[in-house]
Amino acid sequence: MKALTVINSAPASLRRSVLSVPSVNIRALRKVQALDCDAVIFDLEDSVAPQKKAEARDNLRLFFKETASSGVERIIRINPMDSDFGSADMELVIETQPDAVLIPKVEHVSDIQAVADILSDAGSTQEIAIWAMIETPKGILNAPTIALADERLQCLVVGLNDLRKESGVLPGSGRAYLVPWLMQILLAGRAHGLDIIDSVFNDFQDMEALEAECAQGRAMGFCGKMLIHPSQIEPANRHFGPDPLAVREAESIVAAFAKAGTEHLNVINLNGKMVERLHLVEAERLLATAKHIAARTRKTS
Structure with missing residues (x-):
C-alpha cells in the first residue's frame, strides 16, 4: 500500500x-x-x-x-x-x-x-x-x-x-x-x-x-x-497557472514573514488581514510554481 x-x-x-x-x-x-x-x-x-x-x-x-x-x-x-x-x-x-x-x-x-x-x-x-x-x-x-x-x-x-x-x-x-x-x-x-x-x-x-x-x-x-x-x-x-494577482499577494506574504520579529509568529496582520503561517507555505509553493513556469517559458522561447 x-x-x-x-x-x-x-x-x-x-x-x-x-x-x-x-x-x-x-x-x-x-x-x-x-x-x-x-x-x-x-x-x-x-x-x-x-x-x-x-x-x-x-x-x-x-x-x-x-x-x-x-x-x-x-x-x-x-x-x-x-x-x-x-x-x-x-x-x-x-x-x-x-x-x-x-x-x-x-x-x-x-x-x-x-x-x-x-x-x-x-x-x-x-x-x-x-x-x-x-x-x-x-x-x-x-x-x-x-x-x-x-x-x-x-x-x-x-x-x-x-x-x-x-x-x-x-x-x-x-x-x-x-x-x-x-x-x-x-x-x-x-x-x-x-x-x-x-x-x-x-x-x-x-x-x-x-x-x-x-x-x-x-x-x-x-x-x-x-x-x-x-x-x-x-x-x-x-x-x-498562477494568477498574477495571486502571485503578487504571495510575494507580499513571503516578504511579511521575512521581516524581523516574525520568526516565532504563526499569525501576522497583513494589510488588515490575519495571515497564518500555513498561508506562507501556500505562498511559497505558488511562487515556486510561477518561477518554474517562467524558467520553462524562457527555455522554449
Whole structure:
C-alpha cells in the first residue's frame, strides 16, 4: 500500500495542460515537440481502432526512438490489461521508458497492482510512474483505496465520457450532476498527495464553454485538464497557472514573514488581514510554481 505523501513547497511537475494524442496519427505525433503543453498522453486505447493497435505501437516505438524528451512529461495510455492488447502495450512501455503509464477504467486496486508488478518484474524502479483514469461508477466509489494502491501512483485523471455513458447523466453546461462525484475523486486523491487532472472537453471549437469549464475545474481544485486539441492548450495553461494577482499577494506574504520579529509568529496582520503561517507555505509553493513556469517559458522561447 502507498505511504502518505508529505506535500512541501517544492515546485511539483506542471500538469496544467495534458494533451491526448492518438498514437496512430503520425502527423499529430510529429507536432508534439512544438506545442506548449505540460504533458502529452500518447493514446493506445480509445482513439485507436482494434485493427490499428499494432500500427499505433509501431508509431510510438519509432517516435520515442527518434525524439528526445523536451521537458514535457510523456505518458503512454495503455489498453486494459484484461484486453487483447494490454500485454503488448506494457511491453512497449518497458521498451520506450516514458515518464508514466496511464491505466484506463481503473476500478480496483488490482488494476494498479497488475501494472506495478510488470514494471517491477522488468527491473524498473521509480522512473516510470503510474497514472490512473477514474471513469466509471465503481472507480469513483473505490477511489479512496485506489489512491493508496502503489507508491508509483502519482496522478488520477477523470474520464467523464465513459462515466456519463455508464451513469446515464446527460451532457450539459456546468456539470451540475457530476460535481459531487468529481469532488469525491479530488478528495480521495488529495488525501494521499496525488495530482488530479480534469476530464476532456469534447467540443474544441467552443472556446467560451471551454474557458468556463477550465475556470470551474481550477476553482474545484484540479491541477490541470486533459485536452484533445492543441487549441485548448493556452486556455488550460492560463486558468490552471498562477494568477498574477495571486502571485503578487504571495510575494507580499513571503516578504511579511521575512521581516524581523516574525520568526516565532504563526499569525501576522497583513494589510488588515490575519495571515497564518500555513498561508506562507501556500505562498511559497505558488511562487515556486510561477518561477518554474517562467524558467520553462524562457527555455522554449
